[in-house]
Amino acid sequence: MNHTHLRIGPHRFCRTHRIHGSFLLLLLLWAAVFAVPGTPCAQAQEVPATAVARIALLxxxxxxxxTVRPRTETRIEAQITARILEIRAQSGSRVNRGDVLVVLDTRELETLSGQAQQGISSAAAATRQARQALAAAEAEFVKAEAHYRRIRTLYETGTVARSEMDQAEAAYAQAEAEVRRARDGVSGAQSAESRAGKMREQAQIALEYGEIRALDDGEVVRRExxxxxxxxxxxxxxxxxxxxxxxxxxxxxEGLIGRVRPGTPLSVIIGSLSDAPLTGTVEEVVPAADPLSRTFEVRVGLPAVPGLYPGMFGRLLIPxxxxxxxxxxxxxxxRVGQLExxxxxxxxxxxxxxxxxxxxxxxxxSGTYDEVEILSGLRGGETVVLEAGHAR
Structure with missing residues (x-):
């Protein structure tokens, strides 16, 4: 029988057939893949990164x-009572000075303006008639006065009787009264003409209020x-x-108001934007406390940030x-739920x-990781393990 020696690593194996050698080779490859940690064939596992909990003075x-509010806010209101025909602006619309924002129904005002114009015409005609009556009364007065003076002269010389003197005096007094009434009629007609003119002027002004225009450039915050x-x-x-x-x-x-002064830069957190604070500057401190809440209103100017809108909730950080x-x-x-x-x-x-x-x-x-404040659970100096996949 022929013997073949197979050397793999530090070990030496013998096989008597090719099938036996292939089986041993597969067995060794399986052992290399699924080796138990700590054996010579096991791959070295990665040791998790750690960090030391440090104590910092913050x-x-x-x-x-x-609440976030605009520095200047204008309430658009009507100056007259009328139905709204059209609103040409929506929430968020940019408007320029002089743009028509609201159109009102002014048909009733146009009718009043026409009536006022008719009143002016009627009052002007009445004034002309009163002046004509005054001119006639003054002419009659002049004649009655001349007749009275002539009769009085004759009466003083004994030429005319007392009765004729009395008639001349009565005609003179009546002519004088007619002049006074004619003058009052002229004054009344002129007053009526003036009132009609003022009514027309008011109607014209009211018609101008039928279109409500923007007084300055701006942005529509709300449509109500x-x-x-x-x-x-x-x-x-x-x-x-x-x-x-x-x-x-x-x-x-009120216990913190002494630390807030106009011109002081302070941090502001707008939660809907991010947890990173913005830097604002104190512009105003209302010098009177609310007697119910014992708080002062502080107005802090904010930088222009995309996504920042009036009405958002904010927190002012006071050192x-x-x-x-x-x-x-x-x-x-x-984190698992609310457990950390x-x-x-x-x-x-x-x-x-x-x-x-x-x-x-x-x-x-110069830092490597975002750091988080530990309020309880650690005292500082402990070695903590970073979660896998978070190490930078």
């Missing part, structure tokens, strides 16, 4: 909640009326944001000092520890 802040609604003074039809920038109006409790905080890489935190855990390594053992996290701090230019 600014301590208090929060004040508020529809065609067919009744517009009247005091009812908001549109809300127009005429300022290009926004600000946060936050309510700051009150510094405090020690435990920080670990965000990749070390594992980290794996703490001690020697060769790993122990899961429940923690409560706070704010997240993005990695700087």
């Amino acid at each position: 600014p301590e802040t208090r929060q004040a909640v508020g 009326a529809e065609p067919g609604d009744l517009a009247f003074p005091g009812k908001t039809l549109l809300m127009l944001q005429t300022g290009g920038s926004l600000r946060l109006e936050a309510q700051v409790r 009150v000092g510094e405090s020690e905080t435990v920080l670990i890489p965000a990749a070390a935190v594992s 855990t980290v794996r703490v390594r001690e020697g060769e053992q790993e122990t899961p520890v429940y923690v409560k996290t706070g704010r997240t701090y993005p990695a700087g230019q």
Whole structure:
């Protein structure tokens, strides 16, 4: 029998047939693939990355909640009472100064304007008639006065009787009264003409109010009326944001108001945008507290950021000092529902520890991981294991 020696690695095998050699070769390949860790043929497993929980001195802040509002907001209202025929702006529309925003039904006002014009014509005719009557009364008065003076002279010389003197005096007095009445008639007609003119002027002004125009460039924030609604003074039809920038109006409790001054830069978090804070500047502090909430209104100017709109919820961060905080890489935190855990390594053992996290701090230019604040569960100095796939 011929013997063949087969050497694989440090081992030496003998086979008496080709089939036996192939079987052993397959067996060795299977052992190499499914080798038990720790054997010479096993592949080296990757050791998970770790980091040390560090203690950092970070600014301590208090929060004040508020609402994003435009710096300048204009309420578009009607100056007259009329039905709305057309609204030419929608929420979010950009408008320019002089653009027609709302068109009202002014047919009734046009009728009033026509009636006022007719009243002016009638009053003008009455004024002409009153002036003619005054001219006639004044002419009669002149004749009655001349006759009275002549009769009085004759009466004083005894030429005419007392009765004739009395008749002349009565005619004189009546002519004088007619002049006064004619003058009153002229004044009344002129007053009526003036009132009719003012009515027409008011009607013309009201007709001009039939088209409501934008007083400045801006953006429509809200539309609060529809065609067919009744517009009247005091009812908001549109809300127009005429300022290009926004600000946060936050309510700051009285114990913190001493740390907020106009011109102070403060961090603002708009939750619907991201957790990264914006830098705003305090523009105004209302110098009076709300007696119910004991808070002051603080207005903080915000930078122009895409996606920032009026009405959004925001939080103003007010620094009150510094405090020690435990920080670990965000990749070390594992979350299942609302439970947060980290794996703490001690020697060769790993122990899961429940923690409560706070704010997240993005990695700087020299940093490797985003870091998260640990409010409870760690004291600092522990070695934590980063979750697989999160190491950078």
